[in-house]
Amino acid sequence: MVGTCTALHLAQRGHSVALVDRGAPGGETSYGNSGIIQREAVEPYAFPRDWASLLNVAFKRGMDVNYHFGALPSVLPHLARYWQASGPSRYPLIAAEFSRLIEHSISENASLIAQAGADDLIRRTGYRTVFRTAKAFDQAAEKAQRLALQYGVQHALLDGAALAEAEPALRNSLAGAVHWLDPWSVNDPGALVARYAALFTANNGRFVRGDATSLQPMGKGWRVVTQDGPLEAQHAVIALGPWAETVTRPLGYRLPLFVKRGYHRHYSAVVHRGAANNGAFASESTSGTSPLSIPLLDAERGLVLAPMSRGLRITTGAEFARMGAPSTPVQLYKAEVAARELIDLPPAIEAEPWMGNRPCTSDMKPVIGPAPRHPGLWFNFGHAHQGFTLGAVSGRLLADLLDGKVPLIDAAPYSAGRFGG
């Protein structure tokens, strides 16, 4: 999402742009997410700081967080910085800076969706966070009211009866829900990126398969090896999401990047033909088969149920693991149990769950802007839990900076220099 939007914005400004990817646009993390354009996510996902939550994580009691013991030595230093950034002295400023990007998430996507003719993929009806207990619902209602006052984020509160009326497929009488009214949701996130990529090629952009790790400084510019041969350009933008370090490290940058894995699986009563292949499915249409009308976040368990064109998609919380470590979808299996408490879950479509990596930074803000020590090199990665939401605005911001224009918003809070070069 981030790379495609960056390439699109640059092409629309008249630059000669090649989008280089080893796979298809929208085939990785931007394919497998919950598909919510999260206009309400003005405050980034902070590290829990109360003892009860920390102990739940440490002893793997909940399903929202899991970790591999083997990943701890490499990830703990990042988590320590993440914990500090989540504290009362730093978090309010981080949230204020993050919210300025989120503010433009709907408007920037709206413009690209219209130009890409992607209206058929979009629901403009928000999403709901549901609560099983009255205590959690009351706390969430209070927070929603604060966010409304502080950031203008709109919501409606539904008690158990109103929620049951809004989503008749819900099995239990839940305590209530916060219906976030501003967000949009997408019934096939990978397809939206593919539409943006088609708009990019329609604007004279060129898509080329190639390996970004071959990127090298060359004269006054950059060179990368592609299937069409070597490509040279004055500027190069690294928008590799969770793989950013494969290019930034060899160039000498030590940025506090880590990943939070997530899993998904689809469920549908409709028989699917064909195999899953990184987001490209040959299957029958399943529109209208979802038991839910809009996405639902089960906050106390830590899973999302998102209606997709392929079926109902369950997505999971965060798993700390090394990139490339084997898949351990325990959270997904627990999420299936939790989902069955809520709805009559149709059969799973895929034999194995999908796994992806949220590209995270230790201060919860993405890295957008020039590389501190390499002229002509630009960074656009680290969008963590909201990269699908923020791709469009981040692409525009990067294009503003590269063009030397007054940027849409002040980009200083997202500079790589904040980590000390």
Ligand SMILES: Cc1cc2nc3c(=O)[nH]c(=O)nc-3n(C[C@H](O)[C@H](O)[C@H](O)COP(=O)(O)OP(=O)(O)OC[C@H]3O[C@@H](n4cnc5c(N)ncnc54)[C@H](O)[C@@H]3O)c2cc1C
């Ligand atoms: C379970 C889950 C649910 C989520 N839900 C949401 C949500 O509802 N809303 C939201 O806003 N965000 C959500 N996110 C987060 C969001 O999906 C990510 O932040 C976002 O997709 C990151 O986009 P990206 O373009 O930076 O990375 P990616 O989408 O991973 O793209 C990186 C690209 O780099 C390419 N690449 C990698 N290595 C190389 C190489 N060597 N050479 C060439 N190309 C290479 C890949 O092929 C890929 O196309 C969720 C994430 C997960 C895991």
